[in-house]
Amino acid sequence: MLFLYKNNKKYDSSSFLDFYQQIVNEARLKGKIRTANTQDQYIKKLREFTSHISFSDLSIHFAKDYEKWMLERRNRINTVASNFKSIYSVIYKAVKIGIISQNPIQGFHIITENTQKDSLTFEEILKLSDLEILPRYKGMIKARDMFYFHSTLRA
Known part of the structure; x- marks a missing residue:
């Protein structure tokens, strides 16, 4: 599936969401069902934020806007962080296969918080x-x- 992107000369206009979905589809084919289902939820959130994201749309400004949007919808800090860790992973794969030359949101800091875990009595x-x-x-x-x-x- 990734071969479609390897041969595409218009990298900046390539759909980030389509590429992300292909990564998820490959995970599902490899039997990583839980990972694929979780990432499907992340993609669904991204599509709610904006219907189309090209690689050229990705920037630190985009990341800050998306973070703010998720927080306004009562996503917790660690949920936001999980979404961005997945995005970072997909961007890394795009860099690795040559779709883009570098991570366009590098420098955007992913913040997590320690949470209190309750134990059973x-x-x-x-x-x-x-x-x-x-x-x-x-x-x-x-x-x-x-x-x-x-x-x-x-x-």
């Missing part, structure tokens, strides 16, 4: 271990058992 862990899950929900049973096993290792 011993009683909550016991409730989880006693939870009856119907046999047809094998994935849920496995998740519960793995969580319980991990929790008992840390105790």
Whole structure:
């Protein structure tokens, strides 16, 4: 799929969103379903922000506007950071294959914040271990058992 972009001489007019979508499609083909689904959500957000983004549209000013737009829609700092880390990754791939010569948003700082993680109480862990899950929900049973096993290792 990327060969379409490698041979395109009008790099600055190439659609960043189309390229991003191809990266996501390749991830899905490689079996990276969770990654692809997450990135699909990032693309959906970008399309809500603007319907078309060419590589030449990418700039620090664009990044600041997009960051502000996400924060105005109550996205948390770490959610914004995750979106930009994915964008950076896609831009890096575009540089690597020669679509663009350098990262146009380099210098835009991705900010993250430490968040307080709440732990389950011993009683909550016991409730989880006693939870009856119907046999047809094998994935849920496995998740519960793995969580319980991990929790008992840390105790």
